[in-house]
Amino acid sequence: MMRIEIICTGDEVLTGKIVNTNFSYISQKLEDVGLSVRWETTVGDDRESLLRALRLAGERADAVIVNGGLGPTVDDLSQEVAAQAAGVELVLNDEWLARMEEFFRRRSRVMPPNNRKQAMLPATAEVIDNPIGTACGFALDIGQARFFFTPGVPRELHRMLEEQIIPRLLAKSGMQTAIVLKRFHSYGLGESHVDALLRGVEELVPDGSVKLGFRAHYPQLETKLTVRGTDTEDTRRKLAPVEREVRKRLGNFILSEDDATLEGVVLAELASRQGSLSIVETFTSGAIAARLAHLPGADTVFRRGVVARALGEVCAAVGLEGASATGELTRETAEAVARAARRQTHATHALAVLIDLDDGADRIDLGGTICLAIATEHEVASRRSRILGGREWVRLGAVEMGLDCLRRYLQNLPVYERIDFEKA
Amino acid sequence: MMRIEIICTGDEVLTGKIVNTNFSYISQKLEDVGLSVRWETTVGDDRESLLRALRLAGERADAVIVNGGLGPTVDDLSQEVAAQAAGVELVLNDEWLARMEEFFRRRSRVMPPNNRKQAMLPATAEVIDNPIGTACGFALDIGQARFFFTPGVPRELHRMLEEQIIPRLLAKSGMQTAIVLKRFHSYGLGESHVDALLRGVEELVPDGSVKLGFRAHYPQLETKLTVRGTDTEDTRRKLAPVEREVRKRLGNFILSEDDATLEGVVLAELASRQGSLSIVETFTSGAIAARLAHLPGADTVFRRGVVARALGEVCAAVGLEGASATGELTRETAEAVARAARRQTHATHALAVLIDLDDGADRIDLGGTICLAIATEHEVASRRSRILGGREWVRLGAVEMGLDCLRRYLQNLPVYERIDFEKA
Numbered sequence: 001m002m003r004i005e006i007i008c009t010g011d012e013v014l015t016g017k018i019v020n021t022n023f024s025y026i027s028q029k030l031e032d033v034g035l036s037v038r039w040e041t042t043v044g045d046d047r048e049s050l051l052r053a054l055r056l057a058g059e060r061a062d063a064v065i066v067n068g069g070l071g072p073t074v075d076d077l078s079q080e081v082a083a084q085a086a087g088v089e090l091v092l093n094d095e096w097l098a099r100m101e102e103f104f105r106r107r108s109r110v111m112p113p114n115n116r117k118q119a120m121l122p123a124t125a126e127v128i129d130n131p132i133g134t135a136c137g138f139a140l141d142i143g144q145a146r147f148f149f150t151p152g153v154p155r156e157l158h159r160m161l162e163e164q165i166i167p168r169l170l171a172k173s174g175m176q177t178a179i180v181l182k183r184f185h186s187y188g189l190g191e192s193h194v195d196a197l198l199r200g201v202e203e204l205v206p207d208g209s210v211k212l213g214f215r216a217h218y219p220q221l222e223t224k225l226t227v228r229g230t231d232t233e234d235t236r237r238k239l240a241p242v243e244r245e246v247r248k249r250l251g252n253f254i255l256s257e258d259d260a261t262l263e264g265v266v267l268a269e270l271a272s273r274q275g276s277l278s279i280v281e282t283f284t285s286g287a288i289a290a291r292l293a294h295l296p297g298a299d300t301v302f303r304r305g306v307v308a309r310a311l312g313e314v315c316a317a318v319g320l321e322g323a324s325a326t327g328e329l330t331r332e333t334a335e336a337v338a339r340a341a342r343r344q345t346h347a348t349h350a351l352a353v354l355i356d357l358d359d360g361a362d363r364i365d366l367g368g369t370i371c372l373a374i375a376t377e378h379e380v381a382s383r384r385s386r387i388l389g390g391r392e393w394v395r396l397g398a399v400e401m402g403l404d405c406l407r408r409y410l411q412n413l414p415v416y417e418r419i420d421f422e423k424a
Numbered sequence: 425m426m427r428i429e430i431i432c433t434g435d436e437v438l439t440g441k442i443v444n445t446n447f448s449y450i451s452q453k454l455e456d457v458g459l460s461v462r463w464e465t466t467v468g469d470d471r472e473s474l475l476r477a478l479r480l481a482g483e484r485a486d487a488v489i490v491n492g493g494l495g496p497t498v499d500d501l502s503q504e505v506a507a508q509a510a511g512v513e514l515v516l517n518d519e520w521l522a523r524m525e526e527f528f529r530r531r532s533r534v535m536p537p538n539n540r541k542q543a544m545l546p547a548t549a550e551v552i553d554n555p556i557g558t559a560c561g562f563a564l565d566i567g568q569a570r571f572f573f574t575p576g577v578p579r580e581l582h583r584m585l586e587e588q589i590i591p592r593l594l595a596k597s598g599m600q601t602a603i604v605l606k607r608f609h610s611y612g613l614g615e616s617h618v619d620a621l622l623r624g625v626e627e628l629v630p631d632g633s634v635k636l637g638f639r640a641h642y643p644q645l646e647t648k649l650t651v652r653g654t655d656t657e658d659t660r661r662k663l664a665p666v667e668r669e670v671r672k673r674l675g676n677f678i679l680s681e682d683d684a685t686l687e688g689v690v691l692a693e694l695a696s697r698q699g700s701l702s703i704v705e706t707f708t709s710g711a712i713a714a715r716l717a718h719l720p721g722a723d724t725v726f727r728r729g730v731v732a733r734a735l736g737e738v739c740a741a742v743g744l745e746g747a748s749a750t751g752e753l754t755r756e757t758a759e760a761v762a763r764a765a766r767r768q769t770h771a772t773h774a775l776a777v778l779i780d781l782d783d784g785a786d787r788i789d790l791g792g793t794i795c796l797a798i799a800t801e802h803e804v805a806s807r808r809s810r811i812l813g814g815r816e817w818v819r820l821g822a823v824e825m826g827l828d829c830l831r832r833y834l835q836n837l838p839v840y841e842r843i844d845f846e847k848a
Binding site: 015016017018019020021023024025026027028031036037038039040041042043044046053056215279281283284285286287288289292293294296298299302303304305306307308310313317345361362391395 | 450
């Protein structure tokens with residue numbers, strides 16, 4: 001197993017002024033292709049610490065990714081300290097200098113003199129392309145390890161990592177280099193439940209080339225399959241039976257796959273039938289509408305959203321004067337509100353998510369009762385649910401439940417299926 | 425200057441499955457009291473790596489904070505590896521065992537046998553109290569450094585760091601231990617602009633005990649003053665002229681101080697005059713309402729929110745039938761919509777934030793024209809603004825601008841003042 005380390009450099013990261021999402025991004029991307037990070041070091045814009053970090057990593061690792069310190073300012077030290085650690089000179093790279101001048105020319109600007117520093121590279125460096133920025137990536141050997149220097153700007157890092165560095169790491173590791181990552185997004189089942197449901201799916205491909213993983217970000221769970229093979233055809237062939245089995249076992253709980261989102265799926269379902277949507281919310285306070293209505297294409301689908309905290313105000317807003325303004329919240333209330341909202345706005349679909357929040361100060365066992373309904377011209381579907389876990393947990397859970405029930409309705413699936421987060 | 429290092433341990437952090445916000449939290453808190461982190465290391469749940477990390481830090485640092493690995497499961501290794509690095513035995517701490525048994529008893533549960541492991545501490549360890557969890561903090565010497573072991577659960581870490589560890593670090597550093605952190609939140613001025621406006625405020629206290637810092641999280645900027653002194657009285661005396669000067673220079677742009685939020689200030693202003701609020705939004709899609717309406721106390725203040733993407737639908741929703749449903753968006757339209765929304769819902773105040781988004785695919789120079797208005801029974805205030813920077817930048821900027829203009833109106837400040845983010 002190849003030993004990989006990451007070194008992050010920069011005062012903004014070291015002082016906690018910015019959270020180090022570049023590190024978690026790199027580490028996840030490597031995990032996704034079957035590589036693992038062993039050790040991570042963060043140092044500031046400090047020559048002595050950076051040199052020490054490079055040398056220590058060069059003694060321990062086979063490959064090291066260094067992030068940051070490639071900018072044009074005096075506190076960007078990576079090229080200089082890399083040259084020192086490798087025992088070589090810094091030399092001007094004429095090709096990169098020309099690239100930078102062209103970069104500024106295309107933006108009708110003159111290159112500031114201090115950008116020249118970005119073309120000074122260690123003499124033994126292999127240039128690693130950065131097609132979208134002026135920071136030149138490079139690789140060189142320090143100690144026993146191959147070092148890869150990457151820019152701190154996230155979109156430049158992401159592209160360089162995926163297009164340039166991961167292929168080099170896979171080649172160096174001798175691993176089969178065709179890799180496919182398949183992702184399923186679900187709502188309503190906890191990580192350990194899904195883990196139990198999927199027990200054994202990896203063994204459908206007996207050679208161990210399929211790896212199952214999870215990433216929980218409440219209320220959604222991401223299930224990941226990483227498949228290695230000799231080429232794209234081989235990975236697809238291996239993936240096919242496993243993804244079929246995952247779809248079968250998780251069934252209606254899969255809300256989208258790969259880069260698709262729940263809100264994107266709902267919008268696409270509505271757009272495909274020239275549908276339109278109105279939403280009525282209470283304690284979720286506009287957060288359901290805010291997931292959908294700003295998206296490209298939503299302007300023709302999203303009709304109207306209404307937010308109110310008092311049930312009487314909700315009824316007034318949708319033209320249900322005098323109705324159930326007081327009294328307990330029921331599924332029937334939600335159904336009446338959804339029907340009225342649809343009628344009032346002439347939308348093809350209306351979603352009402354009404355919440356009765358427990359009284360008192362926020363606490364871990366504070367809960368909410370959720371009554372939601374989806375109305376069309378000819379029918380109405382509804383469900384009632386109770387979620388515990390404090391104000392934020394209830395609010396986030398209700399947003400997801402509302403959108404997911406609408407997704408289920410639009411896909412002709414049962415709107416109600418018991419989920420792990422609700423109390424009986 | 426005391427050399428401080430942080431070691432984070434755990435596979436979830438090392439693999440990037442969770443973003444390491446514990447590290448940025450610790451580092452910020454230390455910066456806030458005038459201490460600095462020199463070096464950070466992340467290792468997984470791996471005995472050999474953790475031991476190596478402890479020993480290396482023990483050679484370089486004066487103090488080391490270790491985060492994670494104090495849990496009850498077999499992959500939690502911190503106590504055991506700490507004992508090994510310090511060359512001492514692990515011994516059962518009877519007092520902590522009793523504390524844990526009491527912890528479970530108060531929750532009407534029996535302590536699972538594997539929790540006993542959390543009371544096994546290195547023989548030379550000083551116990552550091554964790555009043556809200558079962559993970560026992562502790563301190564001991566390894567190499568030349570004092571090590572502080574802390575739990576990975578964020579709220580347990582936060583409390584232990586502030587109440588137990590920072591005072592010990594300040595005592596060890598010999599620094600004056602009375603510290604006060606004063607924070608100002610603003611909207612509309614960029615970091616470099618505020619930095620220029622505040623030039624020289626630190627020198628109002630000539631002994632160098634006031635430090636100025638910033639933290640930008642678009643669209644808001646946080647300005648921080650850290651003051652050290654011999655005691656609380658001393659820090660207050662030093663802070664007073666500086667905070668007065670900051671308030672004078674940033675003036676109306678300061679939207680709140682310390683833990684107060686923009687939405688909290690708006691709610692409190694409305695509540696103090698028995699006011700009520702209705703909101704009308706377009707491209708912000710409910711995100712303005714979602715900042716306010718779910719907060720404790722908002723149920724009596726927040727009256728109604730309306731979201732629609734089409735101007736005709738906005739007008740229909742507030743009962744402005746036939747009015748300006750087509751044509752260019754103007755301040756007058758926003759004023760008419762705010763007036764109608766207030767009338768319709770009998771709220772004391774109505775805020776309308778209407779946006780005309782540029783056509784075409786998202787791009788860095790895509791902009792939006794924002795017309796916003798605030799109506800009361802007797803008057804209406806409005807402004808027009810243009811923000812560039814892509815869909816998300818416009819959306820987030822408009823949410824903040826809407827709330828901040830309402831804050832200004834409620835505080836009798838000019839609703840319009842030129843901000844750095846808008847284009848003329």
